[in-house]
Amino acid sequence: MKLKDIIKLGEKYCYCPSCGNDKIGNDEGKLIVEEHTYYRECSCGFNILIDDRKDEI
Structure with missing residues (x-):
């Protein structure tokens, strides 16, 4: 995934x-960036x- x-x-x-x-870590949420994916999760x-490769950013 490109930095921009x-x-x-x-x-x-x-x-x-x-x-x-707006928090991540300590069971507040996650942010995982890999070669082709961006994953954001929240405790809510x-x-x-x-x-x-599939989605328009």
Whole structure:
């Protein structure tokens, strides 16, 4: 995944769209960035997986 796409997604999902939480770690949420995927999870149950091979960023 390109750095510009990671930054763009980070700006969009920095705050959870469901509850507004901006924390990761310590059971607050997760942020996992791999070669083609961006995964953001929140303790409220929100999660999103974006795959740059399939999804438009």
